[in-house]
Amino acid sequence: MLLRCVTRTCHVLVLVLCLSAAEDFDWTKNNHGSFYYGTFPTGFSWGAGSSAYQTEGAWDQDGKGLSIWDVFSHKKGKVFFNDTGDSSCESYYKVKEDISLIKELKLNHYRFSISWPRIIPTGIKSDHVNEKGIEYYDSLIDSLLENDITPIVTLYHWDLPQLLQDKYGGWQNVSMINYFNEFANLCFERFGNRVKYWITFNNPWAVAVEGYETGEHAPGLKLRGTGAYRAAHHIIKAHAKVWHTYDTHWRSKQNGMVGISLAGDWGEPVDITNQKDIEAAERYVQFYMGWFATPIFHGDYPQVMKEFVGRKSAQQGLGTSRLPTFSSQERSYIKGTCDFLGIGHFTTRYITQKSYPTGRGGAYFTDRDVAELVDPRWPDPGSEWLYAVPWGFRRLLNFVKTQYGNPDIYITENGVSEKMMCTELCDDWRIQYFKEYINEMLKAIKDGVNVKGYTAWSLLDKFEWDEGYSERFGLYYVDFRNHKKPRYPKASVQFYKRIISANGFPSQREVESWKRKATETCSSSNQLLAAEQQRSTAANILRLIHDPLTSHMEMVTEIVVPTVCTLCILLSAVFLMFLLRRRK
Numbered sequence: 381m382l383l384r385c386v387t388r389t390c391h392v393l394v395l396v397l398c399l400s401a402a403e404d405f406d407w408t409k410n411n412h413g414s415f416y417y418g419t420f421p422t423g424f425s426w427g428a429g430s431s432a433y434q435t436e437g438a439w440d441q442d443g444k445g446l447s448i449w450d451v452f453s454h455k456k457g458k459v460f461f462n463d464t465g466d467s468s469c470e471s472y473y474k475v476k477e478d479i480s481l482i483k484e485l486k487l488n489h490y491r492f493s494i495s496w497p498r499i500i501p502t503g504i505k506s507d508h509v510n511e512k513g514i515e516y517y518d519s520l521i522d523s524l525l526e527n528d529i530t531p532i533v534t535l536y537h538w539d540l541p542q543l544l545q546d547k548y549g550g551w552q553n554v555s556m557i558n559y560f561n562e563f564a565n566l567c568f569e570r571f572g573n574r575v576k577y578w579i580t581f582n583n584p585w586a587v588a589v590e591g592y593e594t595g596e597h598a599p600g601l602k603l604r605g606t607g608a609y610r611a612a613h614h615i616i617k618a619h620a621k622v623w624h625t626y627d628t629h630w631r632s633k634q635n636g637m638v639g640i641s642l643a644g645d646w647g648e649p650v651d652i653t654n655q656k657d658i659e660a661a662e663r664y665v666q667f668y669m670g671w672f673a674t675p676i677f678h679g680d681y682p683q684v685m686k687e688f689v690g691r692k693s694a695q696q697g698l699g700t701s702r703l704p705t706f707s708s709q710e711r712s713y714i715k716g717t718c719d720f721l722g723i724g725h726f727t728t729r730y731i732t733q734k735s736y737p738t739g740r741g742g743a744y745f746t747d748r749d750v751a752e753l754v755d756p757r758w759p760d761p762g763s764e765w766l767y768a769v770p771w772g773f774r775r776l777l778n779f780v781k782t783q784y785g786n787p788d789i790y791i792t793e794n795g796v797s798e799k800m801m802c803t804e805l806c807d808d809w810r811i812q813y814f815k816e817y818i819n820e821m822l823k824a825i826k827d828g829v830n831v832k833g834y835t836a837w838s839l840l841d842k843f844e845w846d847e848g849y850s851e852r853f854g855l856y857y858v859d860f861r862n863h864k865k866p867r868y869p870k871a872s873v874q875f876y877k878r879i880i881s882a883n884g885f886p887s888q889r890e891v892e893s894w895k896r897k898a899t900e901t902c903s904s905s906n907q908l909l910a911a912e913q914q915r916s917t918a919a920n921i922l923r924l925i926h927d928p929l930t931s932h933m934e935m936v937t938e939i940v941v942p943t944v945c946t947l948c949i950l951l952s953a954v955f956l957m958f959l960l961r962r963r964k
């Protein structure tokens with residue numbers, strides 16, 4: 381008790397010291413609940429995002445090849461409810477409609493991804509280029525530009541061509557680097573006159589860990605302890621190669637930028653006075669974002685990763701570390717291959733030190749020696765893993781600033797989901813999430829972090845990977861049960877729109893009124909959705925009533941056809957016998 385009092389007093393002292401040295405807004409640093417009224421720098425870019433497999437549908441149309449997600453989602457038991465992205469939001473057919481939603485929001489940019497197998501069906505450029513696929517992205521890009529919306533284009537949002545998986549083992553194989561580079565080069569050649577922001581990979585952490593270590597994502601491999609490190613190694617090299625391709629062959633003509641989008645949850649020490657917790661939290665972040673960012677900005681893996689994976693590998697009796705190494709030539713080739721850093725951020729964890737024995741072999745999650753905790757008071761409206769902890773966002777951004785030399789940052793993903801059956805368009809929890817997270821980003825900019833743009837995740841409800849359609853991240857609600865896939869604005873559309881038009885948060889009075897107005901409009905949208913759903917349920921019932929008719933018709937064919945045939949055979953037999961008799 382006494383000790384606790386002493387630490388408390390110390391905290392207060394530190395707080396007071398900080399305050400006295402601070403600028404006017406610095407009080408926000410030690411007061412998590414505080415709200416900062418102010419605006420973003422002029423030219424700050426506001427956007428929303430999507431990805432190909434999650435929204436396009438048309439999975440086997442117009443010459444598209446299969447991706448690992450097409451194949452994975454068609455296997456039973458891999459995705460919640462055995463759902464697939466076969467039709468999803470049908471965005472492949474709805475360019476105009478989606479652009480009108482983007483315009484409604486007054487977005488400056490729209491982030492989407494190009495499906496590799498849609499434009500190169502086998503994944504190998506020399507096999508075949510699918511012009512129909514190119515046409516689709518041409519029309520999307522052109523329509524965006526006609527409406528003054530900047531396209532930000534991701535090259536790899538998890539949909540590897542299946543053939544490359546079957547033939548080479550996907551990202552386990554070093555040959556992916558060249559195939560990916562050829563695909564990227566084709567995109568620069570065909571779209572680069574109009575696209576100026578390129579993201580090589582979206583969240584390579586998930587590709588490596590969930591695709592090759594836990595197997596929760598396509599291709600569903602469980603290569604514990606080695607698969608993720610190897611996949612990540614090739615992805616980092618592929619990223620660097622594509623950056624160099626752009627830098628050497630396209631930059632002078634096209635004047636664009638090439639970056640990568642990394643996922644980064646923040647890790648906060650459980651006890652900020654405990655050195656072990658502080659180090660554990662640092663490890664958590666280094667094994668997460670640092671795994672990719674440190675090679676790209678400094679040329680090699682984080683020291684702490686090399687140490688921990690190396691030591692655990694030795695304890696297992698392995699001759700070399702399970703974490704691959706870069707040659708010195710590779711280190712200098714990879715270092716500095718980032719014109720801007722994309723960050724996808726959703727949540728935060730408390731971290732404490734926890735040692736895992738190496739007896740049963742190593743794995744990514746035990747190599748780190750950390751345990752993750754959450755505060756039960758943190759709001760948790762949707763996805764199980766997604767707790768709203770706005771202050772973690774500012775900490776992560778400041779970490780990135782100091783660790784990687786204050787790079788230009790685009791927030792490429794930030795948002796919150798709601799549970800499946802929720803047809804509630806009055807999403808006040810999402811309004812709250814955006815309001816607070818965007819405010820923490822504003823504070824980070826005041827701290828000196830170079831954030832240039834923000835991408836709300838996501839424009840539409842969509843296929844949420846292994847969670848199927850059970851988690852909804854959209855600003856717009858999509859009625860997936862209706863084959864027309866109609867979109868309905870949630871209240872957060874109105875709220876986000878106002879942040880954009882004010883370029884920030886002008887005053888308390890105004891921001892409060894936005895929230896009020898946003899929730900006013902959503903009840904009419906709710907009624908619209910409810911009416912439409914009633915109508916489609918009625919249509920379904922009609923279909924059910926029709927069903928007995930069709931099954932009756934099936935019965936007719938099933939019984940009548942064989943009966944008639946048998947009769948015919950019998951009759952001809954009798955006729956034959958009659959003929960034979962007459963001959964006699």
Ligand SMILES: *[C@@H]1O[C@H](CO)[C@@H](O)[C@H](O)[C@H]1NC(C)=O
Pocket residue numbers: 456457460461462
């Ligand atoms: C998914 O498919 C598996 C295997 O066929 C089946 O056991 C399971 O019940 C299915 N799940 C749903 C929700 O249909």
Ligand SMILES: *[C@@H]1O[C@H](CO)[C@@H](O)[C@H](O)[C@H]1NC(C)=O
Pocket residue numbers: 547548549552553554555
């Ligand atoms: C990579 O692909 C080649 C060609 O199919 C194959 O010979 C090699 O074994 C693969 N390497 C790995 C690590 O899978």
